[in-house]
Amino acid sequence: MNLTHHFLIAMPGLEDEAFAKSVVYLCEHSPRGAMGLVINKPSEISLKSLFDKVELPLRRADLSDSPVFQGGPVQTERGFVLHEAFSGTDIDPSESVYASTMAIPGGLEMTTSKDVLEALSTGAGxxxxxxxxxxxxxxxGQLEAELGENSWLTVEADLAVIFDTPVEQRYDKALMLLGLQAWMLSPEAGHA
Structure with missing residues (x-):
């Protein structure tokens, strides 16, 4: 089972504060474990504030008011940028234009280096x-165990949910990918 480029959708019974009613985009899933970013829990920080804090201008008016998200409980002081892969014709598609980047099947990359922020600060990126x-x-084995406990639903990721859906609608839109609505889910897990 490889859930890379899938959403984990928290079941109503998952009460962990970091993950209750969350949608996690899985950047990587292998036998060694899994890594992802919560895409529907905005912090109090806007991108403009973040760029001010790292002393970079933000010359992208379309991003100014966007929130910085609480991607999860690990390394909360470190930034992670989930973005579309660069598709320039003179770039080798197996290599990113940014340092410290993980290519994700499905046309996305996750970058942890400051150069992607620097590109955004110039109005590019x-x-x-x-x-x-x-x-x-x-x-x-931890995620597999949580899946076995019915803590999560899984569905292949849809980029429109990540980038085009208002934050407050992402949980419901992710559920709709499975043909479900929140009222259909019980907080009690059952096992046959």
């Missing part, structure tokens, strides 16, 4: 981005 502080991680 990836067209669509989601910036978070912190990330979510599961050790070997």
């Amino acid at each position: 990836p067209r669509r981005v989601l910036i978070s502080l912190g990330y979510s991680a599961w050790g070997e």
Whole structure:
């Protein structure tokens, strides 16, 4: 089972504060574990404030008021940028234009280096981005165990949910990918 480029959608019974009613985009899933970013829990910080804090101008009016997300409980002081992969014709598609970047099947990359912020500060950089502080991680077998406990639903990720859907609608839109609505889910997990 490889859930890379999938959403984890928290079941109503998942009461962990970091993950209750969350949608996590999985950047990586392997036998060693999983890593992802919560895409529907905005922090109090706007991208403009973040750029001011790292002493960079933000010359992208379309991003100014966007929130910085709480990507998860691990390394909450570190930034993670989920963005579309650069698709220039003179760039080798197996290599990113940014340092410290993980290519994700599905046309996305996750970058942790400051150069992507520097590109955005000039008015360039990836067209669509989601910036978070912190990330979510599961050790070997941990996510599989949580799936077995019915803590999460899974569905292949849809970029429109990440980049085009208002934050407050992302949980419901992710559920709709499965043909579900929140009222259909019980907080009690059942096992046959």
